[in-house]
Amino acid sequence: MADTHTPEPNRRGGRLILLTALVAGVAAAGITALLVNIFERQQEARNPFFRVVEITDESDDPAVWGRNFPFQYDQYRKTVDQVRTRYGGSEAMLRTPTEADPRSIVAQSRLEEDPRLRTMWAGYAFSKDFREERGHAYMLEDQTFTERQDFVKQPGACLNCHASTYVAMMRAGNGDLQAGFEKINQMPFFEARKGVEHPVSCIDCHDPQDMQLRITRPAFMAGIRAVKAAEGVENFDVNRDATRQEMRAYVCGQCHVEYYFAGPEKRLTFPWADRAPQCDRNDDRAQFGPSVRGGAAGETERTERRRRGPQAPGRFGGGQGLGLSVIRSSGSWKVCAAGCAAAWGSDRDSRHTRQRSVTDIARV
Ligand code: HEC
C-alpha cells in the first residue's frame, strides 16, 4: 500500500526534470519577450513618431510634414480661422477679388475704423492700407497684396517674417544661410517673392531630423547674441546654447519683434544691442534715427508705425494690435498682450511694463 503513496524514485526524478524544463522554458520565453520588448523600445526611441515620409532640410511644404504629424498639421491649418475669441483674433471681411488682388476674404481695415488715420498718415504707405493682423495662414498673401506695396518699393527683407524662408535662404546662399539672408534682403520684394511658396512652416521652427526647435532667422541669431553679450555671455549661439524653455519663446521672437532695415543692403536688424527695455524713447531716437527722421516712407513698417500716433501708442508699440508680442523685459522673455505694448510706448519706466506683462513665456 505504501508503494501507491510513495512514487518510485525514477518517476519522481522524471517529474522534477519536467518541472525544471517547464520553468526554464517559461523563463526563456520571458527573457526573450523582454529582450524583444527592449529592442522595440529602442527602435521607437530612434523613431519617436511614425515616419510615413522622409522629411529633409529641403522640405518647406507643411503638407509633407503633415503626413508624419497629422495632429500638429491640423492645428497649423486652424490659423485660417477668422473668428474673434476672448483672446482677440479678427473678423473675416468679404471682398470682391480683382486681378491685382485675388483675396476674397481680408481682415478689417483699421483705416475704415478710424478715417482720421488717413489724414494723419497722409504721404505714408500706411495711409493707403492698414489692417488688423490675422492668422499665420494669411501672412504671405497679406504682405503680397497690401496696397502698401503699390505705394513704396518694398525690399525682399520684408519676407523674413511673412514666409517660410529657410529653404529659400539656403538655396540663395548655396547652403550658407547667412549669405542667402543677405542676398534676399536686398532683392526687390517681388523678385524675392518668387523664391518662396508657403507662409511660416514647420521647417522654420523645427529640425527635420529630430523635431527639436531651432532658430532659422539670422536676424534673430545676431540680435540674441547681442542681448546675451550685454548680459555678459560671449558668443552666444542660439541653437547651441539656448535652453528648451528659451527656445519656446525664441521661435516666435524670430518675427514678433521690433525691427528695422539697416543700410542700403536692407539688412533686417533687431535693435537689441545693449538695453532692456529696448523701447525707451531716447534709445529709440538714437537707434532708429535715420529712418525715423529722414528714411524713405515705408522703409521699415514698424518704424513708421511707431511714429504714427493712436494705432501705435507712443510710437513704440510694434506689437500693438498683435494681441501678443514677445519682448524682453528686465532680462527675461515675456509674451505681452497689446496692453503691454501700449505701456511700453507711453512709459519710459519699465516698472509699468513689468506690471502689465501678462504671462511668462514659459506658461504659454
Ligand atoms: C515667420 C514669422 C513668424 C513667426 C516665426 C511667428 N509669427 Fe505669428 N504672425 C506673423 C505674421 C506676419 C502675422 C500676421 C499675419 C497676417 O496678418 O496676415 C502673425 C500673426 C500672429 C497672431 C495673430 C492672429 C490673429 O488672428 O490676429 C498670433 C496670435 C501669433 N502670430 C502668434 C505667434 C506665436 C505664438 C508664434 C510662435 C509659436 C508665432 N506667432 C511665430 C509672423 C510670425
Ligand code: HEC
Ligand atoms: C521682423 C518681422 C517682420 C518684418 C521684417 C515685416 N513684418 Fe509685416 N508683420 C509682422 C508681424 C509680427 C505682423 C502681425 C502683427 C502686426 O500687425 O503688428 C505683421 C503684419 C503685417 C501685415 C498685416 C497687417 C497690416 O499692417 O495691414 C502686412 C500687410 C505686413 N505686415 C506687411 C509687411 C511689409 C510690406 C513688410 C516690409 C516692409 C513687412 N511686413 C515686414 C512681422 C514683420
Ligand code: HEC
Ligand atoms: C512658429 C514656430 C513653429 C512652427 C511653424 C511649427 N511648430 Fe511645432 N512646435 C513649436 C513649439 C514652440 C513646440 C513646443 C516645443 C516644446 O515643447 O519644447 C512645438 C512642438 C511640436 C511637436 C511636438 C509635440 C507637440 O505637439 O508638442 C511636433 C510633433 C510639432 N511641433 C510638429 C509641427 C509640424 C508638423 C509643424 C508644421 C505643420 C509645426 N510643428 C510648425 C513651434 C512651431
